[in-house]
Amino acid sequence: MGPNLRVRMDPEDVLQEVAIEAVNCWKTLADEQNAGAWLVTLARRKVARILRDQLGVAARDPRREHAIKTDLPVADRKSGPVTHADRKDRLELLEQAMERLSEDHREVILLMRIEGLSAKEVGERMGRSENAIHLLLSRALKRLAQELKL
Numbered sequence: 001m002g003p004n005l006r007v008r009m010d011p012e013d014v015l016q017e018v019a020i021e022a023v024n025c026w027k028t029l030a031d032e033q034n035a036g037a038w039l040v041t042l043a044r045r046k047v048a049r050i051l052r053d054q055l056g057v058a059a060r061d062p063r064r065e066h067a068i069k070t071d072l073p074v075a076d077r078k079s080g081p082v083t084h085a086d087r088k089d090r091l092e093l094l095e096q097a098m099e100r101l102s103e104d105h106r107e108v109i110l111l112m113r114i115e116g117l118s119a120k121e122v123g124e125r126m127g128r129s130e131n132a133i134h135l136l137l138s139r140a141l142k143r144l145a146q147e148l149k150l
Helices: 002-007 011-028 032-059 082-097 103-114 119-126 128-147
Strands: none
Touching: 002 119, 011 032, 011 082, 082 103, 103 119, 103 128
16 A cells, blocks of 8 residues: 555555455456456555545645646636626625615725725725724624625
8 A cells, every 4th residue: 555545544444445345346256266366456446546536636736736728718607697697686785785884884895895995095085094994994894794694
C-alpha cells in the first residue's frame, strides 16, 4: 500500500473490503484455479481506487490550477430562464426589504456595498465619523437580514 496510504487507511480494512468484493463477485470467476491471481487483481484495483480517491484529490494544489480557455459556449448556473426568474424574485424581495429600512440604513448599504465607497468617504457624505459608519453599516445589515428573514 505504501506509507502515504497507510497513514490514511489500515491494510486490514483494505483486505476486508477486497474480501467482501470477492465474495460478492465470486460467480464471475471463470476458473477457480486462477482464484489467487484474481484476488491479487481485485486488491490492486481496490488500492488504485483508494489512491485515486484519497490521495489524488488531496494532492491537488489549487494554486497550480487554471481555467481552460475555450470558444465553446459553456452552460453555467448563472444563465437560463429558471435562474433568471429566481434572480428576479430575489431582487424584488431585496428591493422590498430595502424600502422597509430607515433612510440612513438604506444609504449606508448602497454607498458601501453597491457603490463600493470607503467608510471614510461615506462618513464625509453622511456627516459622520468612520467608526460611526462601520457601526451603522453593521446595524443596517443586521436589520436587512431580519427583513429578509435570514
